Each structure stands twice: as C-alpha cells, then as structure tokens.
Amino acid sequence: MAENQKIYDFTSIEKKWQEYWERENTFRAEDDSEKAKYYALDMFPYPSGAGLHIGHPEGYVASDILARYKKACGFNVLHPMGWDAFGLPAEQYAIKTGTHPSVTTRANVDNFRRQIKSIGFAIDWDREINTTDSIYYKWTQWIFLKLFQRGLAYVDEKPVWWCPNLRAVLANEEVVDGKSEVGNHPVERRNLRQVVLRITAYAEKLLEGLDDLDWPDSTKRQQKAWIGKSEGAQVQFEIAGLDEKLEVYTTRPDTLFGATYMVVAPEHPLLKKLVISEKENDVQTYVEAAAKKSDLDRTDLAKDKSGVFTGSYCINPVNGEQIPVWVADYVLISYGTGAIMAVPAHDERDHEFAEKYQIEIRRVIGPQDGEEEKSKLPYSGPGVMVNSGEYDGMEAIACKSKIISDLEEKGVGKGAINYKLRDWIFSRQRYWGEPIPLVWVSKEDYENAKNTKGIVKESLPHDPVTSDKDGETLYALPVPSSELPLKLPEVENYQPAGTGESPLATISEWLDIWFNLETGKSVSRNQVKPDGDNWVSATRETNTMPQWAGSCWYHLRYLDPQNEDQLVDPAKEAYWGSPDFYIGGAEHAVLHLLYARFWHRFLYDEGVLKNPEPYRKLFHQGLILGEDGNKMSKSVGNVVSPDVVIDAYGADSLRLFEMFLGPLEAVKPWSEKGIEGVHRFLKKVHRECLQTEKHLQGEESNKETLKVLHETILKVTEAIEDLRFNVAISQMMILINQLQKVESYSKESIKTLIQLLAPFAPHLSEELWESLGGKPSIANEPWPQARKELLVADEITIVFQVNGKLRGEGQFPKDVDKDSVISAAKADAKVQSFLEGKEIVKEIYVPGKLVNLAAKG
RNA sequence: GCCCGAGUGGCGGAAUUGGUAGACGCAGCGGACUUAAAAUCCGUUGGCCGCAAGGCCGUGGGGGUUCAAGUCCCCCCUUGGGCACCA
Structure with a gap:
C-alpha cells in the first residue's frame, strides 16, 4: 500500500482528474460573468482518419497553458474546440467505399475528441462545434x-x-x-x-487592417504581398489608324518617354482590331499556343519571353512618337488593363524582351557623376530624368505626380491603384x-x-x-x-x-x-x-462551398453555439469579442487568415459585429519533426502518435515535453530520450510532495530556497506571458532541484511549485495539490505572486574584468559605492597580474554587476 | 532572381535592454546504493596546452564599432520559409 503510493501512477491519476473536470464542469465559460474575459482559440482541426499526430497538440497545449494561467489570474476563460469537418478526404473515401461522408466524419470526430480529451485540456466541451452540422452551416449559408x-x-x-x-x-x-x-x-x-x-472589393480594408494586428511580421508581410497594392497611372495611347485607344497601367509614368513598344496580353479584347492582315496568321498561331499553355508554363518555367508584332502602332501621348504594338504572353490579362507600355531601359522584363527582338532601348533615367550603378541597364531605381523633353533634370520620383496631373489635364490618363489580389x-x-x-x-x-x-x-x-x-x-x-x-x-x-x-x-x-x-x-x-x-x-445551384467557408467565422460561433435564431447573440459577442489569442500553423498565413478577415470585416460593415478584425493576436507554432529530423509522414514511417506517448509516459509528460522541446515558434525534432527527461522531472515532483517529513509549517525559512522560489514565480509568470514555455519549465526544474537538495522546506513552498506547474501538468498537479491538503480544483486557485524584494540579496557578486576579460570577482554589500568596488578590483591579485606594466586608461563600473579596467601598454 | 527568418558544446536549447557564454534537459564518463538489475542519488563533461596552478581559443566565416559583441554595422557562406513575369 505504502509502496504503491510512491509510484507515479499517471494513468489512474489522469483518468481520475479528467473525470473530475468533466463532472464538475471546471472549465465552463460563463456568458454572464462580472469577470474580465479571456478567449484562447486554436485553429480547429480537420478530423482525418489517421487520428491526431504529435504535432497537433503543440498549439493546443500552448493555448491551454495560457487558458489555465489566465483563469488562475482571475479571468473568465473560454477555450473551445470544434471540427472543420467538410472536405475532400471524407468524400474521396465515400467515392471509394460508398460510405456516406457523414459516417466517416462522425467516426473521425469521435476519435479526435477522444484523443484530445486524453491530453486533459481546459476545454468547455459544451461549446463544441462541427462545420458539417446543419445548425452550424445554416449560418455559413x-x-x-x-x-x-x-x-x-x-x-x-x-x-x-x-x-x-x-x-x-x-x-x-x-x-x-x-x-x-x-x-x-x-x-x-x-x-x-x-x-x-x-474579395477584391475589400483589398484596401484588408490591407489597412493589418497595421493594428499583433501578428508575426512575416505573416503580415505575406498578406501584404498577397494583396499586392501598387500605385501608378492609367495612360491612354491612341492607335494609329483606329478610332480606339489602348489603355495601359504603369507604376512608372515618369518613364513614359522611354516607352519604345507596347504589349497586349494574348486575351486582350482589342487584339483582333490591332492585327494587320499580313500578321494575322502569325498572331493567331501565337495566341492559340499561349491559350494551350497553363499558367505554370506561362510563368514559372517559361523564363524565355516570346511575342509577335501585330503590325499596329500606338502614339505616345507625351511626345507623339509612333511605337509598335506587340502581343506577348508575359503580359497577363488578369492584372491592370491587360496591356502595358514597355520601357526596356528601366524594366528587367521589357529589357529582356527588347534585346531578344532588337527593339530600341532608350534611357530616360540618367546616371549622374559617380553613379556607377545607374549606368548599367536595365536600371529601375530613382534618379534624374533625361531624354524626357520638358521634364529633363527633374527627380524621377517627384516627377511621377507631375506627369500624372499633366496627363489628366490633357485627358489621356489618370492616377490609378491596382491590387494583385484576385477574386x-x-x-x-x-x-x-x-x-x-x-x-x-x-x-x-x-x-x-x-x-x-x-x-x-x-x-x-x-x-x-x-x-x-x-x-x-x-x-x-x-x-x-x-x-x-x-x-x-x-x-x-x-x-x-x-x-x-x-x-x-x-x-x-x-x-x-x-x-x-x-x-x-x-x-x-x-x-x-x-x-x-x-x-x-x-x-x-449544384456547387458547394470550399472548406475555407466554415472556418471563416467559427471563432464567432463558439460564443453562442446553439443559437437557432442568430449567428451570435450580440450581447455575447459584445462580451467575448474576438479571441485574445489565436494559435495555428503558419501555412494558413494567407488563405484561411485572409478569408476569415474578409468575412469578419464584412459582417462588421453589415453591423452584425462590433469588431472589425477577428484575430488580434496571432501566433504560429513551429512544426514538430520526426526523430530523424524529417517531416513526420506515414510514408517515411516516423509518425509519433500521442496515444502511444500517453500510454508510456502520461499526458502530463507529453504536454510538458511538447513545450520543453524548444521555442514554441521553432521547427524542432521529437526525441524519445527527451521525454524521459521531463518525465523524470515529474516523478521528482511527485516524490518530493509525498515526502511529508520534509515539509515544515509556516513560512519558508531557508533564505536560498526562498529566493529560488520567488525567482521561479517571477520567471515562470513572465515566461508564460511571453509564450516562452521552455524557459518556464527549466526554471521549475531549478526549483525542484533546490527543494530536493535541502533537508526540509516549507509546505507552502512546494504547494507554490505545484500551482506554477498546474497549467503545464494539470493532472499531476491536481493530485498533488489534493494530497498536500489543498481543495480541488487547483484550477480555481489564484496565481502565486512573486515578492520581488526577496530577489535582492544582501550580498552581491561583482566581477572584475581587465580589457573585457574576466579576471576575478568579489562579494560586496548591495549598496556598495563605485569607488570601493574599483579599488577592490585593483587590489585583486589576479587583476594586478594583468595590469602589470600597463596603464589604466579607463575604468568602467556597471552598478551591481561588473568592473572593467581598460589598460594599455 | 526578390523578400524575410535562423546558424551557440556530442544533441535540444538558455543568455529578453551590448555587461560572468553554454542555465535547464538529453547523451557520455566516474562513483554511491544493490547479491544483481531497474529506479534513485552524488560528482564530472566546449576545445587546445599543462602534473598542477593556470593560460590560450571559442557563439557559421571575414572585417568593423565599443572599455566590453552571441547580441550592433558591412560583406560572404549554409539553411528554413514566402513570393516569383502583377508592369
């Protein structure tokens, strides 16, 4: 019996507390709470037939630690889970086997739910949603x-x-x-x-909205690049012999004088009129060939540009010159006007084309003295205008707006903005x-x-x-x-x-x-x-919606999952607002995250919502690789299942190790040996808690223990706030090592450690909390507060450097003055040996930390 | 090609603002306990030189700024990610 108690029996402990939480509704989120709210959201999974692999829970554990921590800090916390369950695999399976996708989906969801529950998350399961439920997709529709x-x-x-x-x-x-x-x-x-x-109607709003978001820079940059805003001008060119105008879009109206040919896309509506009869065959052959090419051939692979002269000429509105019109598939019909003015001197693509077909290359941005880099063409940077009539000598950048207004005055152009974003x-x-x-x-x-x-x-x-x-x-x-x-x-x-x-x-x-x-x-x-x-x-209509649809707004449905009359009750939306923390893979940087922003912003504009942006704070967890350093995949055979890990080490060890592996955002390999390390740590904590003979009543009396304890409270708290969970765990290891080392310590000290550990390893923490006489659930206990005054020791160590190299150290009272430290440093035997024959040229003192003597000679 | 990020012991990583590089963990080595093993505990572990005291070197490479650089600046290498004819 006594023997049994000393064993860390994670299987029964975890079962016991998971049942407790479910029975007691420990993690129910209250809709009508006086407390401040905290909403932690995970990108919900697609419940595949393969079940969870070890990568899935990484983000869930992180958000769960935050959720439990915030609950301890007094927040009314919402941490929900649901299923993004429409999608191709279930349909593919249906085609193969005839099994209705809803059957497959239900089985997969059940398995995912079982697996997720086995990890012990602080999830309010009453709010579970499923995008394939008609009560859910009613609102998608x-x-x-x-x-x-x-x-x-x-x-x-x-x-x-x-x-x-x-x-x-x-x-x-x-x-x-x-x-x-x-x-x-x-x-x-x-x-x-x-x-x-x-979605293009929302391009500007989606771009502007990015500024206020607390998102990884790289993700913001990706969205910005995807939206692809550019500013320039639309310019109309008359076509010689035709009563039509060819309109082009350019970001460089300042290079108009350098336009030596025009290009229209093969699909351009004016192309038929532009082609003269002698060229008809050539052009038709070219256009047909282009139509057969996929986008891939036209872009990625076909670096070699091609085109055909149409036989027509345009008239350059700034100088009246006639310039030839070509058709070439390097111009895309889907962007701008589907036609360009080509300036080979100052555009790489036009330059390549002009060289191939021997078209004139005319410099209009000139090099000035000493500007080597501008003498080589093509040159696309700023500079001074040349060969540009009245504009010669002006700064090209400043000239843009002048040329635009001159074109507007003549009625042949106007300022214009374009986006790469497509509908x-x-x-x-x-x-x-x-x-x-x-x-x-x-x-x-x-x-x-x-x-x-x-x-x-x-x-x-x-x-x-x-x-x-x-x-x-x-x-x-x-x-x-x-x-x-x-x-x-x-x-x-x-x-x-x-x-x-x-x-x-x-x-x-x-x-x-x-x-x-x-x-x-x-x-x-x-x-x-x-x-x-x-x-x-x-x-x-026989089409169905893409899988993105359901995930565009699920963050709202968690607030009011059963509402049959409204997408979400406005009062609930007003209280919960948008998630305070959203975590998921970086692979969704532009698609899900842009589509969801679009829908959310639209609903805001419609007055349905009070916030314009869905995800104010976003974080991407890094991939967990297989032990061999490769991406986990069935074919490589390096997939680790959480079920197996939980069997062998327990959910707490799994949780702890996923966080201890390295920085949350980093890509990092799994390690079987590594999990043994954190498992050992939990066993150590378990053992210390049961060694009641070491536990003393009253306040902690060992100064060193007290200091480490409060250092740990401080560091763990800060580390959680900064999502640096690996550091938090290291610090708890330092504390348990300290407790293990000393003969005895206050019971309060180890209870505090258990509280700090609770968000990371909740099952064991509940168990030990109870065994130490605490009242369940530990999830309801307030977060420990660090007493910073204890962290300042009476005696401090100050190191001595000579020329930046460590040469000695000394103990000083904490309020020691500069002069005594410096003279102590100079008196140090080792310091002296390095000063011998040298002259001190500078004395640096960093209060409470170090002395550096710069010496010469 | 362009735009970002990262390179620290045998390994995962720590050092948040320029101030004792390598915390914590893994692996290794030595030891204690044990009939033995497991479990646990103690010590040790960046490299080179040295019997030792100690010294020198060291954060991808090269240069620089500074009393002081893993941290800041310039060039380069490797690697991960994103974009890729958007005029």
Whole structure:
C-alpha cells in the first residue's frame, strides 16, 4: 500500500482528474460573468482518419497553458474546440467505399475528441462545434446570402484547375507546382462556371487592417504581398489608324518617354482590331499556343519571353512618337488593363524582351557623376530624368505626380491603384460541402421576383447575377434565410458528374424544383406544381462551398453555439469579442487568415459585429519533426502518435515535453530520450510532495530556497506571458532541484511549485495539490505572486574584468559605492597580474554587476 | 532572381535592454546504493596546452564599432520559409 503510493501512477491519476473536470464542469465559460474575459482559440482541426499526430497538440497545449494561467489570474476563460469537418478526404473515401461522408466524419470526430480529451485540456466541451452540422452551416449559408445581397458574389466562367484523379476542381492555392496539394496528382486547366466572391472589393480594408494586428511580421508581410497594392497611372495611347485607344497601367509614368513598344496580353479584347492582315496568321498561331499553355508554363518555367508584332502602332501621348504594338504572353490579362507600355531601359522584363527582338532601348533615367550603378541597364531605381523633353533634370520620383496631373489635364490618363489580389473562387464541384443557397430561373421569372414583395426580393442584390447555360441566360435568386439551412440531399453515388459538375447535379429530384418567388419555399418538380401564384420552375445551384467557408467565422460561433435564431447573440459577442489569442500553423498565413478577415470585416460593415478584425493576436507554432529530423509522414514511417506517448509516459509528460522541446515558434525534432527527461522531472515532483517529513509549517525559512522560489514565480509568470514555455519549465526544474537538495522546506513552498506547474501538468498537479491538503480544483486557485524584494540579496557578486576579460570577482554589500568596488578590483591579485606594466586608461563600473579596467601598454 | 527568418558544446536549447557564454534537459564518463538489475542519488563533461596552478581559443566565416559583441554595422557562406513575369 505504502509502496504503491510512491509510484507515479499517471494513468489512474489522469483518468481520475479528467473525470473530475468533466463532472464538475471546471472549465465552463460563463456568458454572464462580472469577470474580465479571456478567449484562447486554436485553429480547429480537420478530423482525418489517421487520428491526431504529435504535432497537433503543440498549439493546443500552448493555448491551454495560457487558458489555465489566465483563469488562475482571475479571468473568465473560454477555450473551445470544434471540427472543420467538410472536405475532400471524407468524400474521396465515400467515392471509394460508398460510405456516406457523414459516417466517416462522425467516426473521425469521435476519435479526435477522444484523443484530445486524453491530453486533459481546459476545454468547455459544451461549446463544441462541427462545420458539417446543419445548425452550424445554416449560418455559413446565411453569411453567403448577405454577401450575395450586397453584390459581393457573382458567377463567371473561370479557368480552374481540374484534377482528373480527384475528379475535382481545385483552387489555385490547392495546387502546388502543377500537382494537387492533396495526393500530388497532375492537374490541368478547364473553363467552368464558378461562384466567385468579390474579395477584391475589400483589398484596401484588408490591407489597412493589418497595421493594428499583433501578428508575426512575416505573416503580415505575406498578406501584404498577397494583396499586392501598387500605385501608378492609367495612360491612354491612341492607335494609329483606329478610332480606339489602348489603355495601359504603369507604376512608372515618369518613364513614359522611354516607352519604345507596347504589349497586349494574348486575351486582350482589342487584339483582333490591332492585327494587320499580313500578321494575322502569325498572331493567331501565337495566341492559340499561349491559350494551350497553363499558367505554370506561362510563368514559372517559361523564363524565355516570346511575342509577335501585330503590325499596329500606338502614339505616345507625351511626345507623339509612333511605337509598335506587340502581343506577348508575359503580359497577363488578369492584372491592370491587360496591356502595358514597355520601357526596356528601366524594366528587367521589357529589357529582356527588347534585346531578344532588337527593339530600341532608350534611357530616360540618367546616371549622374559617380553613379556607377545607374549606368548599367536595365536600371529601375530613382534618379534624374533625361531624354524626357520638358521634364529633363527633374527627380524621377517627384516627377511621377507631375506627369500624372499633366496627363489628366490633357485627358489621356489618370492616377490609378491596382491590387494583385484576385477574386475568390468560392465554388467546388463536390458533394461534401455546404450547398450554396441559390436557384436559377429565367429572365422573365427573375423580373417577376423583383416585382413580388417578400423575402426573396429583399435578399436580391442591386444588379442581377447571371450565368449562361445552353445559350440561355439564367438569373440567380437566393434561397432566403427563412428557408435555411439548405441541407445536403442524400445521394447514391459520390462520383462527380463527368462534366466536372458536383454529384448534386445528378439528383434531379433535388435539382429541379418549383420555387416560390414570394416566400422562397421550394418543392421538388417531380411533384405537382403547388397551387398559388408565385411558383416558378427553377434549378438549384449544384456547387458547394470550399472548406475555407466554415472556418471563416467559427471563432464567432463558439460564443453562442446553439443559437437557432442568430449567428451570435450580440450581447455575447459584445462580451467575448474576438479571441485574445489565436494559435495555428503558419501555412494558413494567407488563405484561411485572409478569408476569415474578409468575412469578419464584412459582417462588421453589415453591423452584425462590433469588431472589425477577428484575430488580434496571432501566433504560429513551429512544426514538430520526426526523430530523424524529417517531416513526420506515414510514408517515411516516423509518425509519433500521442496515444502511444500517453500510454508510456502520461499526458502530463507529453504536454510538458511538447513545450520543453524548444521555442514554441521553432521547427524542432521529437526525441524519445527527451521525454524521459521531463518525465523524470515529474516523478521528482511527485516524490518530493509525498515526502511529508520534509515539509515544515509556516513560512519558508531557508533564505536560498526562498529566493529560488520567488525567482521561479517571477520567471515562470513572465515566461508564460511571453509564450516562452521552455524557459518556464527549466526554471521549475531549478526549483525542484533546490527543494530536493535541502533537508526540509516549507509546505507552502512546494504547494507554490505545484500551482506554477498546474497549467503545464494539470493532472499531476491536481493530485498533488489534493494530497498536500489543498481543495480541488487547483484550477480555481489564484496565481502565486512573486515578492520581488526577496530577489535582492544582501550580498552581491561583482566581477572584475581587465580589457573585457574576466579576471576575478568579489562579494560586496548591495549598496556598495563605485569607488570601493574599483579599488577592490585593483587590489585583486589576479587583476594586478594583468595590469602589470600597463596603464589604466579607463575604468568602467556597471552598478551591481561588473568592473572593467581598460589598460594599455 | 526578390523578400524575410535562423546558424551557440556530442544533441535540444538558455543568455529578453551590448555587461560572468553554454542555465535547464538529453547523451557520455566516474562513483554511491544493490547479491544483481531497474529506479534513485552524488560528482564530472566546449576545445587546445599543462602534473598542477593556470593560460590560450571559442557563439557559421571575414572585417568593423565599443572599455566590453552571441547580441550592433558591412560583406560572404549554409539553411528554413514566402513570393516569383502583377508592369
């Protein structure tokens, strides 16, 4: 019996306290608390079939330590968890096995929940959410309707990545180096009808909003680069012999005099008119070849530029010169105006092209005396203008705005801003996603809808959203919010339709409906048309939403997960606001984090939310590599499962070691030996707690112990605040080493250590807290306060340096004056030996720390 | 190619503002306890020279600023990440 007590039986301890927390609702977040709130959010996982691997919990442990620490500091803490459960793998599995994705998803979620619970997080499980629940995706659809109503959704034919193996369309960001991100299959271009969100309308707001965010710099930079704002001018060039103008965008209007040719993209609408008859064959061949190239060929690989002269000439508005117009695929139709003025002297790309086709290269930014670097072309920096008529001699940068206003005066140009950001292709031709709540009707029925009072009319955008199908133009009507959720229908076959459409397109009883223009209600068309006036024939939108949709707003739903009438109760949103801490992988730097900012900002503009930004403080945990230093992967066989680690060492050791591995943001390898180290530390703590004969009543009487104790309180507190958990753990190890070393210590001292340890190793801490006579739960105990006055020793050590090298040290009273320290240093035998034959030229004293004698000779 | 970040013992890392480099842990070595092992504890561990006292060198490489540099500046190397014809 006594023997058993001394063993650190983590398995039963962890089971005991996990059950306790669940039974007592220890970590329930109160909606109507007087306390200040603290909201710690993890990027929620996609529950894959493989289960959790050791990398997943890293961020969760970090946020959990913060959550438990903040609770101890008196905050009302919310630390929730949920499932981003729509997505491709469950659908792929369904295609292979016929198992409904909801079945797979449920099993995977159950397994993930079990694994996460086994690590002992301070999660309020009453707030668990799942993006595939219709009570959740009702509101995802609701947000879409709002976007639709505000004209931020439209439908367009877009060239998209089609993956024959996955039989699915992929977004740009899901294609890496010409292969699908999932499964690494080859992909090709196809034109398909897509629902698109006008995120570009939010480019400026998304850019500006970044300034106030406490985010890693690199992530902000990535978003900035992704949005890609540039300022310049749009300039119109007359076309010789044509009554049309060619408009270009340039960031360098100051180099207008150096434009020696023009380029239009192969898809440019004016190209047909520009081509003279002798060039028609050449140009047509070129354009066709360009159309066959994928974006990859046109950008990444094709460093070699190519193009064809159209035979036409433009007239340079600043000097009346005629310059040739070329077509070349290094100019993209999707950016700016799809046409450029080429200035080979001051643009690398134009320079390369001009050299290849022997087009004139004319310098307009000149080198001045001693400016070597400007004499080599192409040169794209600042400088003084030359060969530029009236502008000669001016600073090019200053000249930009002058030229723009001169162009404006002449009516041939204007200042302009462009963004690299493209609209967001929001549709997926898949089954396992949120159905997009739109139906398609004829023009006539659309006009009727506009004239029919009711919720459908109220939800319509100002301009119609249309799409051409089989030569007919169809008009989009919303399935109004009163009809949400629009649930996924059952389907027999999960294979996408061969056309690239989603499997939903094959279920005609769902697809073809009678739609009521007044109420938005619908009835399958294989039933009789209902009585009444406003029933029209309609076809449902078959696309579903991308996986990003559900994660765009989940941080809001945790605040009010069961609300059937509102996305979130405004009172709850007002109290909880946005997360105080958000942690997740850096791989989401631009996609999830930009899309979520877009939706959140939009909801703010709509008056639904009180904060414009969703994630004020963001942190990226670093990858945990396999023990061999490689990325953990099944194929390499270096994956470590938390289940195995918990079996062998317990959840507390797992938690502690994930944090002890190194800085939270660093990429670092797993180590089996390393976890034994922290496990040993926990055993040591366990042993010390049970050695009650060492525990004394009253205050700590050993000065050294008292000092280390308060140093530890201070350092652990600071380290948690700074997310430097590895340092916090080191310091607790120093304290336990001290307690182990001395013969006895105050019981309060070890109780304090247990409190500091509680956020890191909560199960063991609860157990030991109880055994030391504390009242459960330790999670409710206030955080220990360091007494800083104890950290100042009466005696201090001051080191002596000669020429910056350590040569001795001395003990001094803490309020010693400079002169006595310096004379003591000079009197030190070793210091003297290094001063011999030298002259002291400078004496430096850093109070309480060191003396440095600079000597020469 | 461009833009960021990182390089510290055998290993993971510490040194937050320029002020004793290598805390803490792992691994190693020596020892205690034990019939033995496990567990635990104690000591030791950057390199070179030296019997020792001690000295010299040392934070990717080279230069610089400073009384003092892992920390600041310049150049270079290696490595991780992001972007990549956006005019």
